[in-house]
Amino acid sequence: MSGSPRDTRVDASTGVLIILVTYGHVLSSMSSGASAVLLQWIFMFHVPAFVFLSGYATRYVSRWSPLDLAGRLLLPYLVLQIAHRGLIALLTDADFSLRLFQPAWTLWYLVALFAWRLIAPALKAIPFSVAVVSATVISVGAGMVPALNTEFSAGRILGFLPFFAAGLLWRDEWWRWLLAKWTWVAGCAALLGAGVWAYENRGSVNRRAWWFSQPYEALGETNADGAKQRLVILVVAAVLTLAVLTVTMRLGGTLAVIGMATLQIYVLHPLLLYPWHLNGAPEWMGTRWGLVVTLAGVCAFAWLVSRPVVVRAMRPLLDYHWWVRRRA
Numbered sequence: 214m215s216g217s218p219r220d221t222r223v224d225a226s227t228g229v230l231i232i233l234v235t236y237g238h239v240l241s242s243m244s245s246g247a248s249a250v251l252l253q254w255i256f257m258f259h260v261p262a263f264v265f266l267s268g269y270a271t272r273y274v275s276r277w278s279p280l281d282l283a284g285r286l287l288l289p290y291l292v293l294q295i296a297h298r299g300l301i302a303l304l305t306d307a308d309f310s311l312r313l314f315q316p317a318w319t320l321w322y323l324v325a326l327f328a329w330r331l332i333a334p335a336l337k338a339i340p341f342s343v344a345v346v347s348a349t350v351i352s353v354g355a356g357m358v359p360a361l362n363t364e365f366s367a368g369r370i371l372g373f374l375p376f377f378a379a380g381l382l383w384r385d386e387w388w389r390w391l392l393a394k395w396t397w398v399a400g401c402a403a404l405l406g407a408g409v410w411a412y413e414n415r416g417s418v419n420r421r422a423w424w425f426s427q428p429y430e431a432l433g434e435t436n437a438d439g440a441k442q443r444l445v446i447l448v449v450a451a452v453l454t455l456a457v458l459t460v461t462m463r464l465g466g467t468l469a470v471i472g473m474a475t476l477q478i479y480v481l482h483p484l485l486l487y488p489w490h491l492n493g494a495p496e497w498m499g500t501r502w503g504l505v506v507t508l509a510g511v512c513a514f515a516w517l518v519s520r521p522v523v524v525r526a527m528r529p530l531l532d533y534h535w536w537v538r539r540r541a
Contacts, residue, residue, distance in 0.1 A: 221469040222388075222462040227266050228472030228515070229461040233259045235482045236511045238319070242489035245499030246415060253411040256423045258404075258453035261376045265454050267326055268380025271333050279331060284533035286327040292530050293320055293480055300487045314364050318490065319483045321366035321426075328370045329377045341382040348375040353443050356429045357436045363426050372425025375447060376454065388462075396459040403456035407449075422446060467516060474519035477527050481518055 233255050240252040297317035302309040316324050336344050355361050355371035362368050390396070411418075422432055422442055429439025461468075471478070483490070497503045517523065528535045 224469035224472035228468035261450040264376040265380035268377035400456035400459040
């Protein structure tokens with residue numbers, strides 16, 4: 214990182230988003246109507262906003278060496294891919310298979326972040342509007358290519374590229390506009406409106422369209438209809454990304470601490486959720502009170518994993534610099 218002081222406002226937003234990511238993965242193992250509505254609402258903005266903040270954080274990466282990036286992101290990917298596949302073999306009748314080019318469940322993000330950061334120097338040389346518009350064209354066009362699917366996370370790498378480009382090229386003076394008094398009200402209204410839409414359209418929305426992991430034909434859409442749908446999704450996700458940022462950046466405290474431990478939370482939570490991911494969560498969790506209890510449990514988990522002792526304990530698995538320093 215650069216010598217610039219850490220922006221706890223960004224950390225607070227990241228903390229909220231990693232909680233929503235974890236909560237969303239719990240919701241995806243439920244089958245109740247209430248959980249489906251909540252999941253659709255979360256899917257409308259949580260990954261785009263997370264990618265945006267990843268792009269913003271990338272500007273402070275001090276080294277652009279491909280080898281350094283590989284050590285930071287592909288080493289934990291390899292370790293965790295083994296862990297994920299081992300759990301699948303343990304919990305099912307499937308034989309252990311590493312499948313390096315097929316990221317297990319949540320690990321696609323590590324591969325995508327590696328690819329995005331690899332091209333970041335080229336993106337930084339382009340004006341904001343040109344980069345975002347070009348990335349949007351690439352995202353929409355990627356859905357027309359059947360070969361771009363979950364292998365190498367190619368579909369998602371290109372699909373979410375506009376949000377990474379926007380975060381990478383975001384200007385710090387724009388935060389002042391985003392944090393104006395009236396934007397909090399507008400942000401809350403936008404998020405509430407998204408929730409109402411998710412409720413009104415429950416059961417009729419193809420949630421896979423928001424994943425960007427499959428071509429349009431796999432979603433049962435023509436290229437023309439799929440392109441229109443993705444463009445609408447990109448615009449809605451961009452508006453809701455700004456909305457969730459203007460609401461959450463005003464928070465701080467514990468959420469900011471949780472945001473500083475994003476990587477640890479991201480890689481640990483799926484290992485605990487695999488039994489539910491493969492076999493479904495208990496029915497009581499899908500009830501109204503169950504959803505509240507589950508959210509409280511997710512928040513407690515995020516707080517626990519963000520403790521310094523846990524962060525330090527995980528460094529050998531997630532930070533190759535730990536090994537370099539130890540060898541030195």
